[in-house]
Amino acid sequence: MIxxxxxxxxxxxxxxxxxxxxxxxxxxxYKSNISKHYISMxxxxxxxxxxxxxxxxxxxxxxxxxxxxxxxxxxxNTKVSYFSIQ
Ligand SMILES: [Zn+2]
Numbered sequence: 533m534i535x536x537x538x539x540x541x542x543x544x545x546x547x548x549x550x551x552x553x554x555x556x557x558x559x560x561x562y563k564s565n566i567s568k569h570y571i572s573m574x575x576x577x578x579x580x581x582x583x584x585x586x587x588x589x590x591x592x593x594x595x596x597x598x599x600x601x602x603x604x605x606x607x608x609n610t611k612v613s614y615f616s617i618q
Pocket of ligand 1: 555556560
């Protein structure tokens with residue numbers, strides 16, 4: 533049931549042409565590059581500190597920023613699902 537609701541919220545999010553990303557730390561929504569938000573606003577978080585130590589434009593840095601982006605969206609979708617069940 534929880535998986536079903538998560539799937540629905542992801543589908544709604546992808547309906548529009550603009551992809552919206554949600555911040556893992558402050559749950560704010562972003563329509564543009566969320567990586568810049570993580571670097572400028574959450575540079576003291578453990579994950580971001582680790583990413584900042586990796587050279588710019590490296591594959592690993594891009595991969596970890598993408599992972600952070602996915603985790604933020606997953607956290608948001610999971611929360612939405614939880615409240616939609618109530
Ligand atoms: Zn944030």
